[in-house]
Amino acid sequence: MYKLAFGRWRESLKDAVWLEATTKTPLAIGxxxxxxxxxxxxxxxxxxxxxxxxxxxxxxxxxxAERFGLSEQEKAVLxxxxxxxxxxxQGNAAYLVYWDGWLELACTQPFQFDxxxxxxxxxxxxxxxxxxxxxxxxxxxxxxxVRPGVKFWIPITCPAQDAQDWPYKAAEMLAWGLENLGLGxxxxxxxxxxxxxxxxSAEEEAREREESAKLLESLTPEIEKIxxxxxxxxxxxxxxxxxxxxxxxxxxxxxxxxxxxxxxNLWKEDKEYTKLIDKLLKDIKGGCK
Amino acid sequence: MQAKLxxxxxxxxxxxxxxxxxxxxxxxxVAREAATGFxxxxxxxxxxxxxxxxGMDAExxxxxxxxxxxVFGFAGRKKKKDSGEEEDISQAAELTLTDARVLFLPVxxxxxxxxxITCPLVLERLNRDLKALGLPGLQSPxxxxxxxxxxxxxxxxxxxxxxxxxxxxxxxAQREGAEALIQELGQMVFDPEAAYFQRRFALVSNDVFxxxxxxxxxxxxRVQLNPAQKTVEEGPWYEEAIPAETVFSCFAIGKSGFxxxxxxxxxxxxxxxxxxxxxxxxxxxx
Numbered sequence: 337m338y339k340l341a342f343g344r345w346r347e348s349l350k351d352a353v354w355l356e357a358t359t360k361t362p363l364a365i366g367x368x369x370x371x372x373x374x375x376x377x378x379x380x381x382x383x384x385x386x387x388x389x390x391x392x393x394x395x396x397x398x399x400x401a402e403r404f405g406l407s408e409q410e411k412a413v414l415x416x417x418x419x420x421x422x423x424x425x426q427g428n429a430a431y432l433v434y435w436d437g438w439l440e441l442a443c444t445q446p447f448q449f450d451x452x453x454x455x456x457x458x459x460x461x462x463x464x465x466x467x468x469x470x471x472x473x474x475x476x477x478x479x480x481x482v483r484p485g486v487k488f489w490i491p492i493t494c495p496a497q498d499a500q501d502w503p504y505k506a507a508e509m510l511a512w513g514l515e516n517l518g519l520g521x522x523x524x525x526x527x528x529x530x531x532x533x534x535x536x537s538a539e540e541e542a543r544e545r546e547e548s549a550k551l552l553e554s555l556t557p558e559i560e561k562i563x564x565x566x567x568x569x570x571x572x573x574x575x576x577x578x579x580x581x582x583x584x585x586x587x588x589x590x591x592x593x594x595x596x597x598x599x600x601n602l603w604k605e606d607k608e609y610t611k612l613i614d615k616l617l618k619d620i621k622g623g624c625k
Numbered sequence: 626m627q628a629k630l631x632x633x634x635x636x637x638x639x640x641x642x643x644x645x646x647x648x649x650x651x652x653x654x655v656a657r658e659a660a661t662g663f664x665x666x667x668x669x670x671x672x673x674x675x676x677x678x679x680g681m682d683a684e685x686x687x688x689x690x691x692x693x694x695x696v697f698g699f700a701g702r703k704k705k706k707d708s709g710e711e712e713d714i715s716q717a718a719e720l721t722l723t724d725a726r727v728l729f730l731p732v733x734x735x736x737x738x739x740x741x742i743t744c745p746l747v748l749e750r751l752n753r754d755l756k757a758l759g760l761p762g763l764q765s766p767x768x769x770x771x772x773x774x775x776x777x778x779x780x781x782x783x784x785x786x787x788x789x790x791x792x793x794x795x796x797x798a799q800r801e802g803a804e805a806l807i808q809e810l811g812q813m814v815f816d817p818e819a820a821y822f823q824r825r826f827a828l829v830s831n832d833v834f835x836x837x838x839x840x841x842x843x844x845x846x847r848v849q850l851n852p853a854q855k856t857v858e859e860g861p862w863y864e865e866a867i868p869a870e871t872v873f874s875c876f877a878i879g880k881s882g883f884x885x886x887x888x889x890x891x892x893x894x895x896x897x898x899x900x901x902x903x904x905x906x907x908x909x910x911x
Contacts, residue, residue: 436899
């Protein structure tokens, strides 16, 4: 179900700049949200999976913008500006859209149990009216966080047709923020740091297509030799060769190979080559295991 | 005069705000119908996004601007080129849009992640409007579920121990009586993804539906941080949104301009820059 929703969502934003962010440390975002356990987590209302709220991403970008000392005009484009009653300015909305970051499809277990232990409950609760001492009872609070190694897809779009380098700029800055400033709560305790990867640029895709076409040409005679169960093991050899290739390069070749096997009635669930080809086709690169 | 039924499905939460404080815990509520309290996307939001500012400048005489004014209308005057006299170039729109009403509301379910719920009132209103516009209504009868009952398809995913548990309300699962209706709705709205819908569909009583329209929408807490200190500068404030997956129905009525609706996606409503309000168009080419 989430797969279908994710697919629809990806498709609807196909012109976006995609940032792929993988948690490097645990992520605790939306700790204040209502939750049956004491602390919340940003969980998608409809699908119940963790996500990165667009508003949090935009907020992080605001911090990056301050840090980089962007000009007022640049900030107005990236983030919009509030109305200024003194100068009778109405303000304007941001020119970019920061969509929610959605959880990678292949990820089946994004959560982990986590705990915060408050050692000086009275001291914090009474805002310093009572001294913190070593005799206080520690109070462990269990909560859920997103574990490290979980990937999220973050699209950024710009509705104006003639300003398509802005989303790239925003994505670069956001990546810097996710890697260095952290997102969500408890960033001072090491939570919320990511490693980021850009979705492929058009150039890169063209290069991969070219490499793929060449490789397919050289492998086609081999593939066509697969005629019966005797020569079917060649499929395994070819698939193994392709294992190290980037997904974009190997996919068309694997598809051709599968087509050959299917047409010769050799595509059987229990064969090793079937499993390997299927696995490679699914391309679970970077997702959590 | 021609009329078309159009469906929109939310891919991200939608915030067609009222801009008004509801004087409740929600600071920014979504628009609702006055009489029913069901959330709604006002036709003006829909029309504004479809128009996208085209033809709003009275001096603009380009073909695109004239076409946009014909379809969406225009109010204003402009100076004549030769005499400098002002003339009124206002015209009425040839395309009428109606509010996009909630047809299926997704509600969190104990089994099957979420359920698409609707109620007899919603379907009867749709039927009435279809007939009034000369379109064929629903073929299947609309059964009336009891207060504590949910009518489901034979093949359903949202039953747990004979019950449908939606948020904190338990309803008795009833697989008989609505099969034809569910098949028809699935075909009409979701084809070719009908099974996705049918497996989590529940027809509930009007009161239960009203309750979820009031209490079951998404509530998002927001804060604004001070960029230097990372402490809360403003907030928290609470925004309401119509959750992702909600299906809306609306009508387009008119003489021309139906091609304006032929777009697979739209973004509308408030909080757009943080990703709210992405809709996809569904079926609806009756």
